[in-house]
Amino acid sequence: MSGKEAQRLKKLKATDLAPWATSFWVVHRKPAQAPFVYNVLRVSIDKKLERRLKRYVKAQVQDREFRLEPYDFSNADPGESLLTLDADTTDFTKVRDAIGQGFDNPRAKSHAELLGSFAYVVLFEKDGEHLYAWSKINTLNSPRKAVRTKTLYFQDQKLVDVEDEEVFMIDPRFDFFVFAGTTFIASKSAFESSMNFRxxxxxxxxxxxxxxxxxxxxxxxxxxxxxxxxxxxxxxxxxxxxxxxxxxxxxxxxxxxxxxxxxxxxxxxxxxxxxxxxxxxxxxxxxxxNDRLRSPINDEVFDSSAKKAVSQPGAGA
Incomplete structure (x- = not known):
């Protein structure tokens, strides 16, 4: 792992997002087979939601300590690690370029325009710096799921039907972040399905x-x-x-x-x-x-795809 990823994560953790502008985008992906085309819609959000989204980033990344590991096809889904990858090697460049068109993108005007979304992206930006936070829409945060399960809200001392509220569900955890040219991956499976790594x-x-x-x-x-x-x-x-x-x-x-x-x-x-x-x-x-290994302690032979070279005493001296 080169030092640049560690330095970028350190900078991200130390950044006060409070004054950063925040925008919310839903992503549509088509066709059904690669190569995919990504279109985005701007979604208006209020100041309260802006603050909540910044709290999500703070809780998930800025307030925690992580090991950094380079992304590899054989990595397990990270727990206390973040997998890193050059941002320009993924389909995210297409999404970034679409968002970069700014006000040339249409604004979402109806709940129906949100229902078929593939993912959503929160963009935080200030003085030419950008932090993108991606979350793939799945069965748990799909607006269609909320309607099908008949979620109810208690507002003004009464239960309110979700269909009357036109709900859009968001997850407090993002799948990956893109900052300063590096992708920091929190969910490997969601990242791979989102970014066409199959x-x-x-x-x-x-x-x-x-x-x-x-x-x-x-x-x-x-x-x-x-x-x-x-x-x-x-x-x-x-x-x-x-x-x-x-x-x-x-x-x-x-x-x-x-x-x-x-x-x-x-x-x-x-x-x-x-x-x-x-x-x-x-x-x-x-x-x-090279997945069959032998323990030098008890001479046991076992299979393991997770390999990390162990430095030998005096190596590099």
Missing amino acids: EGMKAKSRELLEEFASMAFLSDVEPIRAYVGENQHHLRKLAAIKNAGYYSSPTYIERLMRVCRDEGWNLKIEGGKIVVEEETMDLLLKLLN
């Missing part, structure tokens, strides 16, 4: 299988292609293998085959190639991503 995983998978075919250390790549298909878990695994890049070293592949024979692991190796079989596909993908 297509990114599919592209990585295609590139990887093409490399496998050219390297010729596997008997056949087509069974892998059929096994992975459109399955998001399997696509994520191939994308992680591509990013880690262990397979690109001939020495790594040679040692992988030797260790499989020595340890009695079930990969079939014939004629200097790994035979790709459906029944050992999961093991093959784990080993290509």
Whole structure:
């Protein structure tokens, strides 16, 4: 992790958002398949809501301590961490550019214009600086959900039907923030579904299988292609293998085959190639991503996709 993300987060945490202008935008995404087009509508909000939105940012990010980790396809959903990614590598640039058109965007004039929203974005800005806070609309904060569940409000000493109030639900937690060129991700799953990262995983998978075919250390790549298909878990695994890049070293592949024979692991190796079989596909993908590890404490062997190199004593001295 480079220091720039840490410095940007430090600056964000220290920023007093009280004097920053606040605007609220709903996002519509179309068509159903990528590449997506994003349109935005301006939504008028009152001063009370502005203050509440700033409190949400303060509670979620500014008043908490986080570890920063670079985003990777294999990351788990962060808890006490924020995942970081260059903001220009995501679909958010399309949303940012749409919001950047400012008053050229239409203003939402009816509740019906909010019902089909894909997400909403709160923009805080001052003196040329911008903080974007994104929340994907899901079943919990969908305005349609509020209508279907017959939510009632107690106002002026009486219950009020939600249909009379034309409710729009918001969540006190945002999925990710974009500030000073960095995306800070609080919900990995929501980020990936919002920013079209499934297509990114599919592209990585295609590139990887093409490399496998050219390297010729596997008997056949087509069974892998059929096994992975459109399955998001399997696509994520191939994308992680591509990013880690262990397979690109001939020495790594040679040692992988030797260790499989020595340890009695079930990969079939014939004629200097790994035979790709459906029944050992999961093991093959784990080993290509170096997911089988041994504890130096009790010599136990276990599978883990979460790998963080441990500094050796005296390293870098």
